[in-house]
Amino acid sequence: MVDDKELRLMAQDTAIKHNITTDMIYKGLYQLRVSGCPWRDTDIVEALGELGDYGIHNLLAVERVARISEAHSYSRVKGVLHFSYESLGVKERDKNGELVTPKLLWRENLIGGFNYEKSSKTLQ
Template identity: 75%
Template sequence: MLLGEELRLIAYNTAIKHNITTSMVHKGLYQLGVSGCPWKDADIVEALGDLGDYGVHNLFAVERIARISEVHPYSRVKGLLYHSYESLGVKERDENGEFIAPKLLWKENFFNRNERGEGNAP
């Protein structure tokens, strides 16, 4: 995990180089961190910047990273995140043809889990 100042600098540099804002980077990083994304913070920031260059922002980028990170390490898909799920070997639908949603834990759910005694709130 990167320290706050290092992470702010990486987010700022990513925003300058890519079609994304620092706010999008921080929100996406927070959401993926809360959801348990296995990628390193710096890799997530870089992935958000790369997706931003292809017009994929905010929730769409977070969902895409969450889904792909369930299957691949970042080093394997670096520079390929905008490719189709199928070409990346990520199943988009289950055997019944139902959409497989990424496993994202929203802040509201995080608090609800704590109220039920299932986890700790931030």
């Protein structure tokens, strides 16, 4: 596990190298943490940076990581996160043809839960 200082430096380095801001990284990392994303924090930061290079930011990036992480490890999809869900073997629709949504928890739904402002300050 990476300590907060190393993770903060990685987030800043990722923001410099990729088309994404540190704020987008912090918010995306927070959202995926509270939603139970099985990927390591370092993998999430790297994935958000990679998606940023393809113009996929904020909620779109978080939803994409959430959905793909339910089916694959990061090492398996590293470098191809921007490919279609179908080509990655991730179902976009259920058997009734309805769109499958990723299992994300939203800050508004957390009663007395994780404090984003407090958490993001430890990363900054």
